[in-house]
Amino acid sequence: MPKITVSNSAPVVKGANIPDASAAIAIM
Numbered sequence: 001m002p003k004i005t006v007s008n009s010a011p012v013v014k015g016a017n018i019p020d021a022s023a024a025i026a027i028m
Helices: 002-014 018-027
Strands: none
Touching: none
16 A cells, blocks of 8 residues: 555654654544
8 A cells, every 4th residue: 555655754754753654544
């Protein structure tokens, strides 16, 4: 699922925490 990869990249670039990335995936 490329969407998950993109979601992970977005928070990482922003410097967000790992939990934020999981939340973003859940929202997607």
